[in-house]
Amino acid sequence: MDYKKEFIRFMCDSGVLTFGEFTLKSGRKAPYFVNTGNYRTGAQIARLGEFYAACIEDNHLEPEVLFGPAYKGIPLCIAATRYQRNVEYCFNRKEAKDHGEGGVLVGHALKDGDRVVITEDVITSGAAVRETMPVLQAAAKVELSGMVISVDRMERGKGELSAVQEVDREFGLKVYPIVTIQ
Numbered sequence: 001m002d003y004k005k006e007f008i009r010f011m012c013d014s015g016v017l018t019f020g021e022f023t024l025k026s027g028r029k030a031p032y033f034v035n036t037g038n039y040r041t042g043a044q045i046a047r048l049g050e051f052y053a054a055c056i057e058d059n060h061l062e063p064e065v066l067f068g069p070a071y072k073g074i075p076l077c078i079a080a081t082r083y084q085r086n087v088e089y090c091f092n093r094k095e096a097k098d099h100g101e102g103g104v105l106v107g108h109a110l111k112d113g114d115r116v117v118i119t120e121d122v123i124t125s126g127a128a129v130r131e132t133m134p135v136l137q138a139a140a141k142v143e144l145s146g147m148v149i150s151v152d153r154m155e156r157g158k159g160e161l162s163a164v165q166e167v168d169r170e171f172g173l174k175v176y177p178i179v180t181i182q
Contacts, residue, residue: 001123003054009177010051011150014044026125026155032181034151036072036121047104049079051178052148061145063087063117064181065108070094076119080148090116093134106128110139118147124155125177126163133171144173152177 011017015038022033039045056063066084068077068091081089088108095104110116116136120128129147136142147167152175157166164175 003051003058004179007051007150010047014039017151024124025127028124028155030153034122035049036076036150039075045075045079046082048076049082051150052076052080053083055148055176055178056080056117059146059148061117061148061176062115063145064115065090065110065117065142066111067091067116067132067136069118069120069128069135072121073119073128076121080119089170092132104135105139110136110142112141114140114142115145116142117145118173120147120149121162122151122153123149123167124153126157126170129167129171129173133173139176144171146174147177149175149177150179150181154181 016036019032019035022030024030039048064087066077066087066089068074068089070092074091077089077091078081081087089108090105090110092104093106111180118132123129152164155163157163158168161169167173167175
């Protein structure tokens with residue numbers, strides 16, 4: 001589990017984990033902020049891919065496809081694919097393209113039975129997952145092996161459960177954080 005401690009140090013060194021007063025996408029206030037948009041170099045994204053791959057392996061997820069929701073999930077799935085042998089990647093656009101290859105998905109053409117792991121940065125309220133699920137369900141009857149995130153903020157969702165617990169209950173999707181706020 002040493003990679004978890006290394007990951008926290010890596011986030012701080014990269015300016016991704018910062019401390020202060022922040023308003024989150026959910027409107028909640030927090031004393032820290034995780035901004036994966038601050039990974040800006042090839043070396044950082046390569047190292048980030050190693051952490052995601054370590055979490056995937058640590059939890060025995062064995063995906064065939066890594067799916068990165070637009071926008072921050074895109075570089076995460078591509079970076080992690082580098083360290084997962086024979087794993088393809090796929091991501092979505094926010095708007096469907098009406099020319100060229102068209103459609104909303106880029107990369108591997110999802111098909112029924114594909115074992116998919118979603119890569120995302122954090123879960124605060126679960127809103128991004130709720131946007132992603134219809135995209136995947138419209139593409140094919142994929143088998144969702146889980147979702148890997150950088151940090152589980154351990155925040156309440158829309159009700160009494162944490163956002164991660166709500167995602168599990170609502171979609172049957174297990175979430176595997178590299179680290180939790182604890």
